[in-house]
Amino acid sequence: xxxxxxxxxxxxxQLIAVGQVDVLVGLPTLNNAATVVDVVRAVHVCFTRDFxxxxxxxxxxxxxSTDGTPELIRSASFTEADMVxxxxxxxxxxxxxxxxxxxxxxxxxxxxxxxxxxxxQAKVVVVLDPSGPATTPGRVTEMITPITRxxxxxxxxxxxxxxxxxxxxxxxxxxxxxxxYGVALDEPLGPEFSCSGRFASRCLExxxxxxxxxxxxxxxxxxxxxxxxxxxxxxxWRPAPTVAGARTRLREAxxxxxxALIESLRAHDxxxxxxxxxxxxxxWGTDPKDSPDAPTWDYQALAEQARHDIGEIRPLLKEVLExxxxxRIVEETSSLELRSDDELWVRTVYALAAxxxxxxxxxxxxxxxxxxxxxxxxxxxxxxAAIETDATVREELESLCQTFQRLKPLLVDHxxxxx
Amino acid sequence: xxxVKSADPLWYKDAVFYQLHxxxxxxxxxxxxxDFVGLTSKLDYLESLAVNCLWLQPMxxxxxxxxxxxxxxxTDIHPCYGxxxxxxxxxxxxxxxxxxxxxxxxxxxxxxxxPWFTEARSSRENPRRDWYVWSDSDDRYRGxxxxxxxxxxxxxxxxxxxxxxxxxxxxxxxxxxxxxxxAVREEIWKVMKFWLDLGVDGFxxxxxxxxxxxxxTSCENLxxxxxxxxxxxxxxxxxxxxxxxxxxxxxWPEDVRPYFGSGDEFHMSFHFPVMPxxxxxxxxxxxxxxVDIIERTPSIPDSCQWGIFLRNHDELTLExxxxxxxxxxxxxxxxxxxxxxxxxxxxxxAPLMEGDRRRIELMSGLLMSxxxxxxxxxxxxxxxxxxxxxxxxNSVRTPMQWSGDVNAGFSPADPERLWLPLISDAVYGxxxxxxxxxxxxxxxxxxxxxxxxxxxRSTSVFGRGSIEVVKxxxxxxxxxxxxxxxxxxxxxxxxAGTAQVVELDLSHLAGAIPIEMFGGSIFPRIGGEPYIMMxxxxxxxxxxxxxx
Numbered sequence: 001x002x003x004x005x006x007x008x009x010x011x012x013x014q015l016i017a018v019g020q021v022d023v024l025v026g027l028p029t030l031n032n033a034a035t036v037v038d039v040v041r042a043v044h045v046c047f048t049r050d051f052x053x054x055x056x057x058x059x060x061x062x063x064x065s066t067d068g069t070p071e072l073i074r075s076a077s078f079t080e081a082d083m084v085x086x087x088x089x090x091x092x093x094x095x096x097x098x099x100x101x102x103x104x105x106x107x108x109x110x111x112x113x114x115x116x117x118x119x120x121q122a123k124v125v126v127v128l129d130p131s132g133p134a135t136t137p138g139r140v141t142e143m144i145t146p147i148t149r150x151x152x153x154x155x156x157x158x159x160x161x162x163x164x165x166x167x168x169x170x171x172x173x174x175x176x177x178x179x180x181y182g183v184a185l186d187e188p189l190g191p192e193f194s195c196s197g198r199f200a201s202r203c204l205e206x207x208x209x210x211x212x213x214x215x216x217x218x219x220x221x222x223x224x225x226x227x228x229x230x231x232x233x234x235x236x237w238r239p240a241p242t243v244a245g246a247r248t249r250l251r252e253a254x255x256x257x258x259x260a261l262i263e264s265l266r267a268h269d270x271x272x273x274x275x276x277x278x279x280x281x282x283x284w285g286t287d288p289k290d291s292p293d294a295p296t297w298d299y300q301a302l303a304e305q306a307r308h309d310i311g312e313i314r315p316l317l318k319e320v321l322e323x324x325x326x327x328r329i330v331e332e333t334s335s336l337e338l339r340s341d342d343e344l345w346v347r348t349v350y351a352l353a354a355x356x357x358x359x360x361x362x363x364x365x366x367x368x369x370x371x372x373x374x375x376x377x378x379x380x381x382x383x384x385a386a387i388e389t390d391a392t393v394r395e396e397l398e399s400l401c402q403t404f405q406r407l408k409p410l411l412v413d414h415x416x417x418x419x
Numbered sequence: 420x421x422x423v424k425s426a427d428p429l430w431y432k433d434a435v436f437y438q439l440h441x442x443x444x445x446x447x448x449x450x451x452x453x454d455f456v457g458l459t460s461k462l463d464y465l466e467s468l469a470v471n472c473l474w475l476q477p478m479x480x481x482x483x484x485x486x487x488x489x490x491x492x493x494t495d496i497h498p499c500y501g502x503x504x505x506x507x508x509x510x511x512x513x514x515x516x517x518x519x520x521x522x523x524x525x526x527x528x529x530x531x532x533x534p535w536f537t538e539a540r541s542s543r544e545n546p547r548r549d550w551y552v553w554s555d556s557d558d559r560y561r562g563x564x565x566x567x568x569x570x571x572x573x574x575x576x577x578x579x580x581x582x583x584x585x586x587x588x589x590x591x592x593x594x595x596x597x598x599x600x601x602a603v604r605e606e607i608w609k610v611m612k613f614w615l616d617l618g619v620d621g622f623x624x625x626x627x628x629x630x631x632x633x634x635x636t637s638c639e640n641l642x643x644x645x646x647x648x649x650x651x652x653x654x655x656x657x658x659x660x661x662x663x664x665x666x667x668x669x670x671w672p673e674d675v676r677p678y679f680g681s682g683d684e685f686h687m688s689f690h691f692p693v694m695p696x697x698x699x700x701x702x703x704x705x706x707x708x709x710v711d712i713i714e715r716t717p718s719i720p721d722s723c724q725w726g727i728f729l730r731n732h733d734e735l736t737l738e739x740x741x742x743x744x745x746x747x748x749x750x751x752x753x754x755x756x757x758x759x760x761x762x763x764x765x766x767x768x769a770p771l772m773e774g775d776r777r778r779i780e781l782m783s784g785l786l787m788s789x790x791x792x793x794x795x796x797x798x799x800x801x802x803x804x805x806x807x808x809x810x811x812x813n814s815v816r817t818p819m820q821w822s823g824d825v826n827a828g829f830s831p832a833d834p835e836r837l838w839l840p841l842i843s844d845a846v847y848g849x850x851x852x853x854x855x856x857x858x859x860x861x862x863x864x865x866x867x868x869x870x871x872x873x874x875x876r877s878t879s880v881f882g883r884g885s886i887e888v889v890k891x892x893x894x895x896x897x898x899x900x901x902x903x904x905x906x907x908x909x910x911x912x913x914x915a916g917t918a919q920v921v922e923l924d925l926s927h928l929a930g931a932i933p934i935e936m937f938g939g940s941i942f943p944r945i946g947g948e949p950y951i952m953m954x955x956x957x958x959x960x961x962x963x964x965x966x967x
Binding site for chain 1: 707895
């Protein structure tokens, strides 16, 4: 079957003109007109002021914006304030704006960026979030410098979180990745990162790009890939992202993240099954200590919905979970008290993960039935955290991580057994 | 092939200049110092090179504390170079071969050994006292920059004889003349007249921005300075024809522009800022520095001309660049700190190009095709090397290498007597790099340079044409057209050491047939689509565009 090239002819022609570069900044966009110009200017000031001798290019890979984002990027220019920060550029500043080809989604945009990086032999590839926290030239520089100095090959942003913020991360993704991959990666999810050209080329060789899971959480897969493949991984302090409003697509987000997690586990099972302990990752930058307040949730309503949904899917859960485990889940979710035992939660997660190895049951299906279980967990956590101090909540989050770690052998055994 | 007639008053716009120092060119009397008799004996060589005009560095009597730019007698020849009669003989022979000659005119200062100064300092009442700029304190003209940073700490020097300070923008042994004094201006005119009457074709005027001082200013480029220069120019025009005044003003092009006046000040001025940018663009493999300075260069009167060069007798000056650019140039071209002097690099072209023939050719091609009249520095046509361990800027002033014989054929003297040692290393030494061996080799740099000059002189478009830069997406390629009347040349340069493909938007030239100027090859007709060219490392092409 003919594979669609990640590099449309228009982009290829421009890359031929650009030639070899030292730093490539990728800017995947989709309707980011409100914020993208500042990002573009910050990148160019960074190039001119902090890396005047390096060969650079910025590539915008656009997913079909209808708000004029690509045009704004093409026409963005230095302001007088920018000129104060920089001297006259030594080198030509390249800026390429192209739509990406292929399935809609961030993963296609990233694949285009990585392919461009390989073709231009970029030593550093940076991917910025065009809608993220205020991107300054200094922050772009911080993403580039450690990799130019070969101190690290993958740099994942981290930020101070309010203990009640990012429940999906704190209750599932972070502790799972930490326990299985053996690294204390604060933010396994996140649109921004920087990496070596070598890592980008390696990723292109993988077959993740056409997987459904990659559409939504390619950023997590990249982080776990970097760890599993032995690339030096580090973290860099960034301002906290703006907390999103109503999570109208929470279920979808949870399902997508779970699917991505499973894909990662499958891709890296030879690594995580052997990984032991937890390694602290080196951090760059300074913690801005600007964690925004946690959003408020109607966790009672969430719990009720979860309780209802769990009741509905009990027959499906029966097919994938051991009887005793299921019984404990039913008991917990039937109780009037809104609680969730850490150990039960972890065992549930591991059981469902192992179930993905079993027979014809699709990952999408399993991820779907996981959602209500997560929602119950999330509601219970929020209810509990609402009455505890921040310090206590932080301690409990750390305890959860240790529980994931302690029970890891369960997953290893079941995973291996299911083969 | 069209040859510009020598009677053309604007001959300098088509000329290829050749800069040389008499003392380094050829020694006839065995004292180890080049002289005019020796230079005369080399006129055949210079004629064969097809250059039009020789620019001689100072040959006046001098204590030689600044290689002759410290003049102690403006109307004579230093004995080590010969006599005034030797000079006249040389001049006549040069003219017979169609070669013009311009000489140095150091307006700004004299040697402190010049009789004018020895008289001026003898007492405050001496009639020549006011020929120089004196002060009882060193407070005047505060803040004016020091030019020779490596050696001077102040623009004032204390004279113990007359117990006063005198002003000097260059070395302390070079007191500045006072151009507010009409007597000075009159005397300088007499000096010019002296040489013009002998038949010289003009002057390269040294250090022009600094003639006049005023409190509270930078003491550079003042209106009063321009007034002095215009006065001298008007006197030249009133009494002679076909002469050229070439200004040395190391400034941004917009600051040099006033030195052309309305065509009533200097005929020519060096374009200093373009020079380091040629080197920068090559190293960066990026046309940006050159395009930026080309676009920044203002238009000049039709009778005027820029003088462009790659190297000269001074350091490769990095005054007219930003600090980022200067640091880059030093890091890339002068890793050896010994190669750095003042704000520049004291290296010749060939070593700067690391002996890479392709890069030397590319740079020479740029020199011959960018707007302006090119000035070739002696020895660069054979790829001479340098010696950064010689003092001051002598690294680039070593004797011309004529042959592999004793003393490189420069002098019959004992080698120890040469005024500067020869370059004798294994790569650039005279045994390997010399005129004689290169004349025998059809593919030598010397013969290639001759051919380059020949092609350049085959058209007036390079000397007199406008320039329009083409900006393909591939920044490693510098492309531009030069147009004069109905004639258009297309120049394409690959600044990279790797093969490049470039798409040129030449749709405005659609219908033209490019004919490569060195070999006459015909290239496909230009159409509305991008004109795709494949170029080898450091390749360049000159095309004559013909609509047939």
